[in-house]
Amino acid sequence: MKKKKSPLVSVVMGSKSDLPVMKETTSILDEFDIPYEIYLTSAHRSPERTRSYSKDLEKRGIKVIIAGAGAAAHLAGVIASNTILPVIGVPIDSTSLHGLDSLLSTVQMPGGIPVATMAIGKAGAKNGALFAIRMLALDDTTLHKTLESYTKRMAKAIEEAQEIL
Amino acid sequence: MKKKKSPLVSVVMGSKSDLPVMKETTSILDEFDIPYEIYLTSAHRSPERTRSYSKDLEKRGIKVIIAGAGAAAHLAGVIASNTILPVIGVPIDSTSLHGLDSLLSTVQMPGGIPVATMAIGKAGAKNGALFAIRMLALDDTTLHKTLESYTKRMAKAIEEAQEIL
Amino acid sequence: MKKKKSPLVSVVMGSKSDLPVMKETTSILDEFDIPYEIYLTSAHRSPERTRSYSKDLEKRGIKVIIAGAGAAAHLAGVIASNTILPVIGVPIDSTSLHGLDSLLSTVQMPGGIPVATMAIGKAGAKNGALFAIRMLALDDTTLHKTLESYTKRMAKAIEEAQEIL
Amino acid sequence: MKKKKSPLVSVVMGSKSDLPVMKETTSILDEFDIPYEIYLTSAHRSPERTRSYSKDLEKRGIKVIIAGAGAAAHLAGVIASNTILPVIGVPIDSTSLHGLDSLLSTVQMPGGIPVATMAIGKAGAKNGALFAIRMLALDDTTLHKTLESYTKRMAKAIEEAQEIL
Amino acid sequence: MKKKKSPLVSVVMGSKSDLPVMKETTSILDEFDIPYEIYLTSAHRSPERTRSYSKDLEKRGIKVIIAGAGAAAHLAGVIASNTILPVIGVPIDSTSLHGLDSLLSTVQMPGGIPVATMAIGKAGAKNGALFAIRMLALDDTTLHKTLESYTKRMAKAIEEAQEIL
Amino acid sequence: MKKKKSPLVSVVMGSKSDLPVMKETTSILDEFDIPYEIYLTSAHRSPERTRSYSKDLEKRGIKVIIAGAGAAAHLAGVIASNTILPVIGVPIDSTSLHGLDSLLSTVQMPGGIPVATMAIGKAGAKNGALFAIRMLALDDTTLHKTLESYTKRMAKAIEEAQEIL
């Protein structure tokens, strides 16, 4: 599922069952034409895979990682401890505790290793992509313009919804 | 409290009482020699000040905002809705609910407007700065090196603590 | 959807998906024959629309605002910071956290800018209207009588339900 | 502690130990020169006192009630079920659960009997008064002006705090 | 729905929608042949009905009240403040907060007015009846024996389930 | 610490450190002149002691048990499973979770074995005694009168506090 252009963003998830949520991330990246790759690895069940992938990201030209995980969601934190690239965490609601466990496991990182945490679930997966784009747009005038018009269209969509209402 | 070099980071807080927490942010920025400014404004009590400041940030050369707030912590979200710069939110424990209110108010942003949320309190304030540095280091080789050695020193500090133990 | 009489109440919501909940508000307003308007605007996705609407409310003769929102529900708080009219907040259950996030984001306002918070969801949406009516009835003898008989009918409905039981 | 002018606001609390919190309410009412009375009654320990007081409020010219209570905080709800005046509830943090119990007991009112709930503790007690003032200012031009300048001063205080900083 | 024998237990609920849960209470009372009555009254929507009913219970020979309610569940507490009979509270899960609100509103009674709180929902409704029976069995040898054999049968049912397994 | 008269109430606690809380129970029992005994036993650390004590209670003439425990508070539940006497549980705040753990461990009993749960901590310990008294007063005219005047004095104490205020 790699795009032809060298990927700038890595979308990582701990389990295939996280894909329906993380599709919100890739939809936005597609819409903004950001090259990305999807990587499946578990902090717990495939620690070596997670570690070697994390350590290689920078050399491979990746600029930012968006990691989605549920339960005791350590994935984003483990990646962030193996790279100095910015890591965005998306807590996924996959247990009976409705994402409170994954939220706290992702956001309550100790001082030293930051994870930029988004909302639980689909809203967070979408915003993970949009935050990555805000970062990438700092040095990319075209992307900056696309983001500006996306933001304006969001506001306009509300005006239009009002009219239909 | 502006530094001489034009600030790259804006450290915003909703109340003077948030300063002891947000000093963790500015200490790290000082240590990495990142020019920053401190700005006091409340999403609720000074909405016009918050809005006009947010709208001006980009022109003024700011690259990233770190906003700390407590209670129904809307500050980071309000700034993020008035700029397309990346905004980092630091929930502050300032009510009887021990920061659960500020965490949820900051992190549970709806799809469209992302806030990169850090841990509640001092750990989050420190990590807010470190996340900003991870972003800025993407295009700054010197900063990248400094961040790498900072990260190595953190690991070494643990080995040294072991020895004393 | 404006009524012919100049609206006294503004029913605001952050998303079309909040309408099924906020219908509980408008049903009560219809029952009491209170002129109202429905307005769609997001604190985050359409901040300018929210601000200019909020600032205009008073001139346009609106007496009270009932704002429903989910997730990090900032809508009521943002309106309350842009007008000195009384603002009632209805937290909506729209995330995996079942409205705890929207409740805390709405109710935990810092000192200075009050939001009168109702219960999460439909009960709160209904009570938002009834609270507005309690306020408006202070100066309106007819409304006062209607509210009194509504309240009596509620009590009587329970007696009748007992009999069927 | 009745003021000479006939009171417009009733500040009710369930226990003497709630007074330090509810002083935030009376300070604001004093500042805005709103005549009020303080009344001590418990929903549970003095139900008849609570009931007869609630039923008399309207005749006595009271316009709004601000009720503070902790634990299973039923006071505001009980008053609201005995009068059709608007009732504002202030949850007080008086148990090991830090006010989560009083918040939920106050805010989660069933459809039919609204309680306008404020934040837990002192911020909520202050905002209870400010919300009452927003209501009373609807028909009182002088109060309206005082509230406008209070609101402006709040915003200005932040600018001044910035300068000292 | 009154039984022929004068009722010893009053099963009170705030809304018809609580009946499916409170049927667990009446099933047990039926099984133990305890005369009871079902009464529908809301602490908030029919306060006078609740009060006069509560005040009359003792004269009418009722020994214990089992009150089920959801949301800001004040029903058991209000009854307990209007009678000195023992009152058992059953929190009902009727809002998005899954009964945490009704549990805290029922159990966190301030010192002076006790409510004997059971588990949320059907288990609690069943146990409300069984607790009432434990009380009534203190002075009733027949009931005591029935309760003993009920308790033994419960234990035996598990042994039998094991065998089927 | 046994009283001369044969005890009617057993006050059980899991640890000496629970005594300051459970003193609220014994103070009320002393005030109402109810003979009681204090028993120290842990559901977990002294299971045989807990079991044999529970099984003997009925023969020894005890009518009701009030059990206080913290953390995973199983004491009341274990006693209730070894006797058919009514058992009152007092959750004690003894861990970092502030009594939420002991509350849920005590109140969420499965259908079949009821525990009458009181509020967390001192208010609950006091109410445990008052609930026992409500039960015992069903058959004791003197106790009934004492409880009535206690309840009246509580209400009067509030009136007097008002006057001092």
Next chain:
Amino acid sequence: MKKKKSPLVSVVMGSKSDLPVMKETTSILDEFDIPYEIYLTSAHRSPERTRSYSKDLEKRGIKVIIAGAGAAAHLAGVIASNTILPVIGVPIDSTSLHGLDSLLSTVQMPGGIPVATMAIGKAGAKNGALFAIRMLALDDTTLHKTLESYTKRMAKAIEEAQEIL
């Protein structure tokens, strides 16, 4: 359902309704060919059965117990207080509180009697078996090898899932 070989693991549950969850435990034990038995007993409804079973475990050659229970989940704790064998607790989500009650009732054991607590529900039931296997593998070279290859296969399964993706 006893296996022919003398069982090493006892899988205990409080109710037949827990079986679908605890099947995750027995599936793993089957996969690793560990002899086990399934035992149904309730801490509350069949305390004698629970006690005598717990006291006999050691003589019968059982090495470890895996106990699943919901609500105020005392089963694992009660077993652990009646044997000095290691006891693993699996909290089951069986009430409206989604397993928070069973988690806290199982994990918050006071110092002296440990229960090794797993995640709520199926993940925890599976891990209960895997933890028992980690223990048993300490002295069993064959089991140790099987566990190593199981662990490697888990990691490999992720690589394979990636390829399909």
Next chain:
Amino acid sequence: MKKKKSPLVSVVMGSKSDLPVMKETTSILDEFDIPYEIYLTSAHRSPERTRSYSKDLEKRGIKVIIAGAGAAAHLAGVIASNTILPVIGVPIDSTSLHGLDSLLSTVQMPGGIPVATMAIGKAGAKNGALFAIRMLALDDTTLHKTLESYTKRMAKAIEEAQEIL
């Protein structure tokens, strides 16, 4: 701080500040004369140190690991993913959320990699050692006897406390 005998237990912690809590673990190990080592390493700040240490444990003759950590407590989980030895997790209360974050981060492990979670804080640290001892006593008759008499002394201590009382 290594003992002379080759260590059987590894006591790991993420920060020197966890030592006062983890002393409860080492006190018990000392009391039972179990050789252990203390190791300081952070899942996040020294990931390589954590990994290489975890991978070496088995060869070095360690039988069980007890890992204490606070906040987003990933330490036990990371060790458990790098060894097939049994890992016990002790959540430490080190943030404003009072250990709820470390509890959920430790206990909610996904299926495949188990962590045996103890109570938050000192009780859990003590029980971590006692659980390790229950495991080690399976094959060590002397240790088994010591554990039996420890358990008996615990029960006796309660009887003695009763007498003083």
